[in-house]
Amino acid sequence: MAATAAAGLLTRGAFGAFAHRAPRSLTALKTRQCSSELATERDEKTKRSPFRPAASTTHDWIGPPNPLSNIRPIVYHVPENESELERRLRHLRQETEDWNHNFWTKQNISFSQEKEEFIFSQLNRKGLTMRDEEGRRRSLNSEEMAVFYKRFLDTNRKRHGDYNREWYRRNFTITLLMARVALKQMWTTVTERYNRPNTSS
């Protein structure tokens, strides 16, 4: 089906079909998609990419919601003595962000495309054109649209279920890792403070 084919095109690198139509959003998408590859080079990266600030060494940056997926991109900071645990956490968060972005982009795009197709087919069945005499778009009433909404939910049931399970799993893991990192940081601070009086005397 056209919608799934179009959605399938939105994998990394395959932007040809949309390039001429949506240059700006395409760039946003491309920058967004490439962020996880750039993650490992974040330390040396001083040049600013088009839509995001340089990674600071102290805090992450969070940006405006992406127009396609409504997920907010985050530029993660890399501390100087990043431990293995912190690196794992950062990679997991970046990966989850990209995965979320992909899912919601596909979802939103396929939703709007299928909705257009539905409206088009319903209007055709009634023998009406997409636009009326004044050039405005016709729309269906909420009862007719409800048929589409139900169908969309039913056809995507398994996909949504898989996404939910995966999202819960990732969310828990990230939070657990965050807790471990925080505890470890607290522990190092406490032990440093404890050791400092001994070494200074």
Place this chain on the structure above:
Amino acid sequence: MYKTPCSRLSGVVGVSLKQLIQNVPHCNQTARCLIQLHKRDPSRWLTYQHLNFLKRQYVTKNNSELHQRAAQKAAPCPTSVEERDDNGVERRVQRIPTLDPVLTDNVSSSENITSKAPPGISTSEPYDDAAVREDSALCVVGAPKETPHVHVETDEAREARLDRQWKQLKVDGAQLPDIYAQLAKIKLTALVVTSAAAGYAMAPVPFDPVIFVVASLGTCLASCSANSINQYFEVPFDSNMNRTKNRPLVRGQISPLHAVSFALACGVPGVALLTLAVNPLTGFLGGLNIFLYTCCYTPLKRHSIANTWVGALVGAIPPVMGWTAATGCLEPGALLMGGFLYCWQFPHFNALSWNLREDYSRGGYRMMSVTHPGMCKRVALRHSLGLIGLSTVAPALGVTTWTFPVISLPINLYISYLAFVFYRRGDRSSARKLFFCSLWHLPMLLLLALTCKKPRGGPEEAAAPALALQS
């Protein structure tokens, strides 16, 4: 779930909440519109205006198709102005049309995304005033042109504007109370505490203010905890729905770990307070409610329509908790109070979800209004009629006097009538009417029940105190 205005809270609590909202520097869209409304007519800002604002929000959602059409025209000005005011669906829809093959002018539509998206986002950011003024200035420049709008902004200016929308992910101490209030869904929590207090007040025991305060506090903490966990679970879904996209976790104002810690810091003391200071039964009910809300209702929302029934149960437990806090045991009266809330939930939520079908469908939420519209309307009607039945059972159980079914009949009949109209017509306006009716119906019903509360003592004293209460 609830969009109950905090105008329902009387007195100091309501006023302080309003001040809380007004003091937030970059408050969300709802509060901004509230403030604009209040400035217009401050003498009435606690009552009618808030409801009016909610109506306005629904009216704009109702006109989402209109706005979609307007987006095709040359002038972007009207739509971007309206986007600033509204939280409606049209903003989301306007972002997506770029990839829509049906649109005629694809190049200008792509520019639509970048010119429209910032007004949509920036209204929730601190720099929105500057950004939006910039945009409206651009619109003024663009409007007189005949051709579909030419993007006037230079690349550097656009980059600068987008860069301003990036924020550092660090916790701002000054904003923490407001963040916590949003995280805990303070208005919903206030409603829950009110219903628990009503349950306490209706119990046929002497009123103990200390236990009353402790029970209310415990319920409040438990509710805050449950709401925080709910938001923690739903971050990507919330970011895609208009109603919820300005929540603190979505905006990154705090980390998920922080939210979970806050939930634990509220939940554990709350349940402990209820168990130790009130009684174990109330503590158990509080813990059960948290579990039902976070581990049953929240995941079920995406799997099955049974979530609505679980949600109704979650709403029904607080008055039961209030009653058990007073008496220490589960009596039929407690179940009756819970029954009122349970039945009320259906016309309230079904009517609300009727007009959000598109957002629910796109977000993957399985709600009755989307998958089983007929059942949705039937259930709302059935439970509205059930309210009349419950009001009649109340005096039979000794909770209220026989005056109660009589004086509550008008409002119960009215909500049943609106539910019937919704059942027959099933359109946006009847759903809206039913929803707004449910907002004032519940407080009114609880108040009437309170005034008709059966006085303790012999039946010979029953008449005089009842009259005294009602006068």
